[in-house]
Amino acid sequence: MTRTNRRTFITTGALAGAGAIAAPHVARAQTVKWRMVTSWPKNLPGPGVTAQRLADRIAQVTGGQVEVELHAAGEIVSGLEVLDAVSNGTAHIGHTASFFWIGKMAAAAFFTTVPFGLTPLEHIAWIEHGGGQALWDELYAPFGVKPFMAGNSGMQMGGWLKREITSLEDLKGLKFRIPGLGGKMLAKLGVVPMVLAPSQILQSLQSGTIEGTEFLGPWSDRAAGFYKVAPYYYWPGFHEPNGTGECIINAAAWAPLSDDVKAAIEAACRAENIYALAETEWQNAAALEDLTSNRGVQLKQWPADVMTEARAAAEEVMQEFAAGSDIEQRILASYRIMQARAKDWSAVSSEAFLGSRNG
Numbered sequence: 001m002t003r004t005n006r007r008t009f010i011t012t013g014a015l016a017g018a019g020a021i022a023a024p025h026v027a028r029a030q031t032v033k034w035r036m037v038t039s040w041p042k043n044l045p046g047p048g049v050t051a052q053r054l055a056d057r058i059a060q061v062t063g064g065q066v067e068v069e070l071h072a073a074g075e076i077v078s079g080l081e082v083l084d085a086v087s088n089g090t091a092h093i094g095h096t097a098s099f100f101w102i103g104k105m106a107a108a109a110f111f112t113t114v115p116f117g118l119t120p121l122e123h124i125a126w127i128e129h130g131g132g133q134a135l136w137d138e139l140y141a142p143f144g145v146k147p148f149m150a151g152n153s154g155m156q157m158g159g160w161l162k163r164e165i166t167s168l169e170d171l172k173g174l175k176f177r178i179p180g181l182g183g184k185m186l187a188k189l190g191v192v193p194m195v196l197a198p199s200q201i202l203q204s205l206q207s208g209t210i211e212g213t214e215f216l217g218p219w220s221d222r223a224a225g226f227y228k229v230a231p232y233y234y235w236p237g238f239h240e241p242n243g244t245g246e247c248i249i250n251a252a253a254w255a256p257l258s259d260d261v262k263a264a265i266e267a268a269c270r271a272e273n274i275y276a277l278a279e280t281e282w283q284n285a286a287a288l289e290d291l292t293s294n295r296g297v298q299l300k301q302w303p304a305d306v307m308t309e310a311r312a313a314a315e316e317v318m319q320e321f322a323a324g325s326d327i328e329q330r331i332l333a334s335y336r337i338m339q340a341r342a343k344d345w346s347a348v349s350s351e352a353f354l355g356s357r358n359g
Contacts, residue, residue, distance in 0.1 A: 099180030182239030
């Protein structure tokens with residue numbers, strides 16, 4: 001045995017021995033079992049997969065001190081009741097998206113996405129380095145939950161339509177499933193926005209309750225089957241340029257955890273956040289090719305007048321926060337600072353490079 005191998009053997013052997021002695025005590029004294037509720041069908045490509053992987057990560061990084069049992073949307077509560085369930089203690093932890101809660105706190109949408117807002121990496125920069133996390137914590141504190149970024153479905157597509165949209169006029173009266181501030185923006189263009197849980201979308205398209213829907217990107221959308229009913233697939237997803245998923249933890253469940261366990265859970269959320277974003281980028285490209293080549297999907301660009309009016313409507317929606325509560329104003333101001341910072345940098349970095357790469 002070489003000197004290096006002998007040192008490695010002694011070190012790992014000692015750790016293994018310590019673990020064998022300590023583990024039974026930890027398991028008896030400290031293991032807690034958490035119920036996780038989600039807004040997603042079980043193992044839905046994208047957020048459903050992320051939720052299960054996050055549950056598994058938490059158990060792994062805490063050495064089994066926190067075990068998480070996942071319940072998909074509808075098993076304990078509906079996909080739109082996750083915040084309430086975690087807040088009132090029905091569940092200890094949830095995996096969802098913040099823009100579902102704009103009826104309770106309008107500024108929650110900023111922590112998923114806003115129309116014409118930050119891209120995924122820009123959003124992460126804001127949360128991690130631009131003060132976004134502290135504002136998010138403050139906004140959610142009255143509900144007794146602690147939020148984390150924990151998954152990202154990337155840039156979104158514009159949505160699925162049963163009929164082609166050729167001008168702004170075609171949007172008038174359109175019954176379209178869209179949550180968050182994107183719905184408020186499209187309402188100003190004459191759209192009738194409808195908020196439905198993900199599990200309800202396909203059936204609503206089939207029945208005619210809605211005439212179109214946005215959801216995520218090609219990978220998740222293909223699995224949901226929207227192309228079977230609505231063959232027109234629009235781009236860009238100006239209403240949702242980012243797709244941050246959130247992990248929310250009941251404050252009473254979070255507080256008694258040791259600092260190292262808290263740090264481990266936070267690390268698990270961070271790891272899943274970037275892993276899921278990379279996974280989505282990889283999967284979306286192949287799924288889009290399959291949809292257009294094999295499943296009769298027609299890619300369509302939003303008409304120019306729709307884009308122009310949508311930009312103006314989005315700005316109106318943002319300005320409403322400027323006259324809102326103190327926390328809403330501070331969230332808007334912080335987000336605006338990040339937008340300006342990102343715009344100046346992307347103009348000479350990613351935006352410039354992509355333009356040159358594509359020719």
